[in-house]
Amino acid sequence: MLPIAPAGDAAPPPEPTEAREAAVVFADSQEVRVQPYGGGNIHETFLVTSDRRPPFILQRLNTAVFGRPQLIMANLRVLTAHLESQQQENTPAPDRRWQIPRIIPTPWGEDLFSHEQGSIWRALTFIPAAHTVDVVQDEGQAWEVGYALGRFHLAVSSLSPTALADTLPGFHVTPLYIQAYDAGRAAATAPPTPEVAFAQEFINQRRRGVSILEDAKHRGELPLRIIHGDPKVNNVLLDDASGLAVGIIDLDTVKPGLIHYDLGDCLRSVGNPWGEETSQWQRVEFDLSRGRALLAGYLSQARAFLAPADYDYIYDSLALITFELGLRFFTDYLAGNVYFRVRHPQQNLQRALVQFHLAQSIAAQERAIRAMIGALR
Numbered sequence: 305m306l307p308i309a310p311a312g313d314a315a316p317p318p319e320p321t322e323a324r325e326a327a328v329v330f331a332d333s334q335e336v337r338v339q340p341y342g343g344g345n346i347h348e349t350f351l352v353t354s355d356r357r358p359p360f361i362l363q364r365l366n367t368a369v370f371g372r373p374q375l376i377m378a379n380l381r382v383l384t385a386h387l388e389s390q391q392q393e394n395t396p397a398p399d400r401r402w403q404i405p406r407i408i409p410t411p412w413g414e415d416l417f418s419h420e421q422g423s424i425w426r427a428l429t430f431i432p433a434a435h436t437v438d439v440v441q442d443e444g445q446a447w448e449v450g451y452a453l454g455r456f457h458l459a460v461s462s463l464s465p466t467a468l469a470d471t472l473p474g475f476h477v478t479p480l481y482i483q484a485y486d487a488g489r490a491a492a493t494a495p496p497t498p499e500v501a502f503a504q505e506f507i508n509q510r511r512r513g514v515s516i517l518e519d520a521k522h523r524g525e526l527p528l529r530i531i532h533g534d535p536k537v538n539n540v541l542l543d544d545a546s547g548l549a550v551g552i553i554d555l556d557t558v559k560p561g562l563i564h565y566d567l568g569d570c571l572r573s574v575g576n577p578w579g580e581e582t583s584q585w586q587r588v589e590f591d592l593s594r595g596r597a598l599l600a601g602y603l604s605q606a607r608a609f610l611a612p613a614d615y616d617y618i619y620d621s622l623a624l625i626t627f628e629l630g631l632r633f634f635t636d637y638l639a640g641n642v643y644f645r646v647r648h649p650q651q652n653l654q655r656a657l658v659q660f661h662l663a664q665s666i667a668a669q670e671r672a673i674r675a676m677i678g679a680l681r
Contacts, residue, residue: 322364322419322421322423323338323348323350323362323364324336324338325419326362326364326417326419326423326425327350327352327354327362329410329411329417329425330352330360330362330408330410330417330425330427331352331354331356331357331360332356332357332411333354333355333356333357335354335355335356336352336353336354337352337353337354338350338351338352338362339351341361342436346366346369346370346556346644346645347363347364347365347366347556348363348364348366349361349362349363350362350363351430352427357408358429358430358432359430359432360408360427360428360429360430361405361427361428361429361430362425362426362427363425363426363427363428364423364424364425365416365424365425365426367424368642368643369472369643370471370472370556372471373416373424373426374415374416375469375471376471376556377407377415377416377426378469379468379469379471379555379558379559380407380555380556380558381407381415382463382467382468383460383463383468383530383555383558384404384405384406384407386459386460386462386463386467387404387459387460388404390459390462391404391459399546399548400548400549400550401543401550402455402550402551403431403434403541403550403551404551405428405429405431405551405553405555406428406429407426407427407428408427408428408429431541431550431551431553433543433544433545434541434542434543434544434550434551435541435542435544436537436538436539436540436541436542436553437537437538437542438537438538438579438580438581439537439576439577439578439579440537440574440577440594443593443594443596443597444547444597445542445547446574446594446595446597446598446601447597447598447600447601448540448542448547448548448549448601449537449540449549449570449574449598449601450570450574450597450598450599450600450601450602450603450604451549451601451602451604451605452540452541452549452551452552452601453532453535453540453552453566453567453570453602453606454601454602454603454604454605454606455549455552455605456532456535456552457529457530457532457563457566457602457605457606457609458605458606458608458609460529460530460558461529461530461609463530465528465529465530465560466560467530468530468558468559468560469559470559470560471556471557471559472533472557472559475533475557475559475561476531476533476561476562476565476625476628477518478514478515478517478518478624478627478628478631479514479515479518481628481631481632481635482507482511482514482631484635485507485631485634485635485638488635488638488639489504489638492638492639494637494638494653499653499657500653502657502660503630503634503653503656503657503660506630506660506663507631507634510627510663514624514627514628516617516620516624517562517564517565517617517620517621517624520613520617521562525613525616525617526562526564526613526614526617528560528561528562529560529561529562529563530558530559530560530561531557531558531559531560531561531562531563531565531566532552532555532557532558532566533556533557533558533559533561533565533566534554534557534569535552535566535569535570535573536569536570536573536580537570537573537574539552539553539554540552540553541553562621563614564614564617564618564620564621565621565625567602567618567621567622568618568620568621568622568623568624568625568626569625569629570598570602571595571598571599571618571621571622572590572622572625572626572629572659572662572666574594574595574598575590575591575592575594575595575598575622575662575666576588576589576590576591576658576662577589577591577594578658580655580658580659581651581654581655581658582658583654585654585657585658585660585661586661588658588661588662588665589661589662589665590662590665590666590669590673592669592672592673592676595622595673595676596676596680599618599676599677599680600680603680603681615677615678615681618677619670619673619674619677622666622673623663623666623667623670626659626662626663626666627659627660627663629659630655630656630657630658630659630660630662630663631656632644633652633653633655633656633659634652634653634656636652637650637652637653637656
């Protein structure tokens with residue numbers, strides 16, 4: 305099973321009344337203010353203020369993507385309990401705070417609220433005085449993003465992969481995304497533009513070798529661990545005053561997997577100074593200095609548990625996940641934009657072209673990237 309929903313399953317955006325009614329439940333008050341918050345591609349997210357509790361995050365879960373939201377919440381409870389225990393056992397650096405989003409239950413103790421219209425809602429604590437960025441501004445920010453992912457991986461390295469359910473079977477298994485692309489291509493109705501032709505040709509050229517990480521896993525070179533699943537730059541919170549990383553959010557994709565998918569995803573996100581949404585996709589390049597800073601920040605935490613073989617596949621993870629994300633964007637575009645939220649019909653095509661051009665830049669710098677990894681290991 306792949307985490308790509310059929311078009312008919314995609315739920316419409318919530319009416320403002322639904323968001324307000326859900327906010328009233330979690331706030332346990334009629335005095336609430338609800339405003340859209342963030343720019344996530346999957347869930348609808350709101351910031352709620354009320355007279356009864358501190359500001360909190362309210363989300364309408366996309367059940368077309370996460371068909372079993374109860375599993376997400378069960379995973380989140382196990383994860384937060386483990387992270388809190390790790391934080392108590394390991395004294396944090398005195399100049400840093402590190403916060404974890406926590407579940408806010410309904411007044412009757414449930415993790416989820418089911419609206420009469422069929423939508424599913426949850427509430428999480430809001431982490432104040434912190435922000436995210438879509439593009440890192442300098443090497444210092446890149447280091448902090450790497451630190452955040454390394455700290456997360458280190459904390460969950462002592463949590464058994466069997467402790468969490470796999471909420472998205474097939475997620476980050478690139479050969480399965482190739483299969484989904486091939487299956488959907490015949491039914492696609494996208495016009496044969498030069499951009500579509502470029503994407504199709506790029507996929508045909510790169511489809512060989514997409515099993516490199518899965519093959520290493522099957523050979524026992526790369527073990528299953530707990531992964532974040534989506535550690536792009538705007539899922540790392542930075543302190544408003546100090547600029548230091550204070551947490552990592554968007555934990556719905558946390559599951560058993562290969563940490564290389566996380567590291568590759570974070571590297572390609574931070575290493576793209578143009579951002580994922582740029583329309584100037586021909587100008588996108590991988591910034592080696594930002595990639596070096598991110599990896600240094602990551603290894604400041606993760607070196608404690610990495611094995612020699614882990615370093616051998618860092619470049620491959622960067623190249624593969626960049627291609628994979630472009631493939632997923634393009635497949636979704638051909639399917640009619642059913643997985644990733646879009647503001648206009650061409651947005652997923654544009655996103656795919658950004659990733660494919662980034663992948664070209666990464667391949668052109670393979671020798672330099674591998675040398676950088678070798679110098680830091």
